[in-house]
Amino acid sequence: MSKNDIPSSIHSLFPEILLQIFEMIIRSAGTNKRPIPFILGQVCSTWRDIILSAPSLWTHIRIPADFDQPPTEATCDSDAAILRDHESLYDLTACLRTMVERAGTLPLIIHYECHREYPSNTPTFQVLLDHIHRWDEFHLKSLDAVALFTLKEQHAPFLRILDIPCTGDVTFSFPFVSCPSLTHLSWPTSETLPGINGAIPWGNLESLKVRGSSATDALRVLEYSTKLRHFEHHLDYDDREVVSGNHIIHTKLQRVSIKGPLLPFLSLPLLSHLHLFAGTRELPNFFLRSGCVVRLLRIGDPEGIPGRLLSTILHSPSCSSITVLCIRMLSYLWFSAELLAALTYTPNSSEVLLPHLKRLHLSRSCNPRGLFGQMIKSRFVHGNSCLDDFEYDDRRMGSGMKPRHHDRSIWKDDVDIMLAIPNAHIQYTSSWITIRRDRAANGSIREGEGHQSPFQFDTWR
Secondary structure, eight states: OOGGGSOGGGGGSOHHHHHHHHHHHHHSOOOOSSOHHHHHHTTOHHHHHHHHTOGGGGOEEEETTTSSSOOGGGGOOSHHHHHHTHHHHHHHHHHHHHHHHHTTTOOEEEEEEOOOSSTTSSHHHHHHHTTGGGEEEEEEEOSSOSOSOSSSOEEOTTOOEEEOOSOTTOOOOOOEEEOTTOOEEEESOGGGSOOTTSSSOGGGOSEEEEEESOHHHHHHHHHHOTTOSEEEEEEOOOTTOOOOOOOEEOSSOOEEEEEGGGGGGEEOTTOOEEEEESOGGGHHHHHHHHOOOOSEEEEEETTOBOHHHHHHHHHSGGGTTOSEEEEEESSOEEOOHHHHHHHOOBTTBOOOSSTTOOEEEEESEEOSTTHHHHHHHHHHHSTTOOOOEEEEEOTTTBBOSOSSGGGOOOBHHHHHHHHTOSSEEEEEOSSEEEEEEOTTSOOEEEEOOSSSOSOOOOTTO
16 A cells, blocks of 8 residues: 555544554454554555554554464474574564564553463563563463463563463463452463462452352352452352352442352342353342342353243343343243233333343243244334344244153244244244344345354343
């Protein structure tokens, strides 16, 4: 791209506006042949002057996303292999040194992906490690790492976000002896986290995502992480575990993703987003005890949800303001005639259960014939309804109430009613159906492909 290729109107923008545009581009996702500041600086002298005078544009380091080829060191396991790729390694390392220098003294935001057992044993990582005192965010993606650093006693005084996702079998030790500014932590396993008097400032954490094998340990973490607002505990749950702990009233938590054994020990008055894996039977008492008002409720319970329990949950005052409801079952989800009537808009009444519902995602439902389809239709055609997005998946969709328990699903009559909803974009197969409101009042219907719905549910949206 050259200056002659740029529309003339861009040249009239103030440098401050161009700087904001550049910052938005750099924060956006995607892959590039070179780090974006180098690309923008080659367009024209004006842009280059702006780029060189703005240290904030050089603080985002993404490896390998901002390079034409992934750094070859990521897969090199010998000095000979590294020497063979010396030129590309030198180029990458030189780029990093330039970026760090041009960022001045500003904090660094680092996204690093590799497939080495020791990610720090590379020339490029050493450049980053030399400036660990400036790390603000560090995001690592690796399925093979056994240790983050080979050197001990690393201090990260300004690190706010440490993101090492709960994937694979990564079990290495916590890499820092101090990180007093840490507020957001995502970590593969609770077993390698330091205790209350260790490197992690538990009392300052606002977000914690961790996989663990003990519900008791999770309760202990919650007890001394008093400022947490977001907590995800991916529990490798053992039914034989005897969970013990004090009852915890946590007055900060707003977003929680957990398995059921923790619920009886918790009261969360400010909870707004709940993602629950198993333990659904504890929900009514939990809601009554907490007095919270949830806006997003996502449930995945392998045991299924009986009709009376589902009705009790949805009639709870804690669910009165729900905007997003997702219930994905491995077993069944029973909607009684009474519950479907309470959820259905009618010409004579605008008062329904869950009046603020905007997104509804369900699976493996059982219901009286025709009532489920009418409920969904009313949510799209009634003037007071807020529903914009409905998704349902079930490989036995349309089979109805078969004698065999595992063959149960919604009826074909319900499917036909939903396919006839006007002013909506509808996709469907024999396994799933998605309906999205079309506010332009055009609508469309078409067959989809595959057994999986094309739409993915965002837990916290």
